[in-house]
Amino acid sequence: VETERVKEIFENQARLRENIRSMENIRTGTQLEEYLNDTARALQNDERMLKETRQLIKGLEDSITKMEREAKQYVLQISMTAKQLNKSYIQA
Numbered sequence: 001v002e003t004e005r006v007k008e009i010f011e012n013q014a015r016l017r018e019n020i021r022s023m024e025n026i027r028t029g030t031q032l033e034e035y036l037n038d039t040a041r042a043l044q045n046d047e048r049m050l051k052e053t054r055q056l057i058k059g060l061e062d063s064i065t066k067m068e069r070e071a072k073q074y075v076l077q078i079s080m081t082a083k084q085l086n087k088s089y090i091q092a
Helices: 002-023 030-091
Strands: none
Touching (some): 002 030
16 A cells, blocks of 8 residues: 555656656746746655655564564464473373
């Protein structure tokens, strides 16, 4: 889900940059200035969202790594307990 969000941001930025390039030859004052200001705000917003999304992805990856490590420890504990129970059962 988050990687789709990153993809959408990159696509939006590419579209905005293309629009800026197409406006470079136009020198019509306020309309161009307003458009460029709006575009700059949109790019800044995209950059902020991209940074937040990357931080979220990093946090999720860290959580997954921690959970995988904990799961391995639980598997080891269960295995050791099962061996002890099996040994106790055999001796009884």
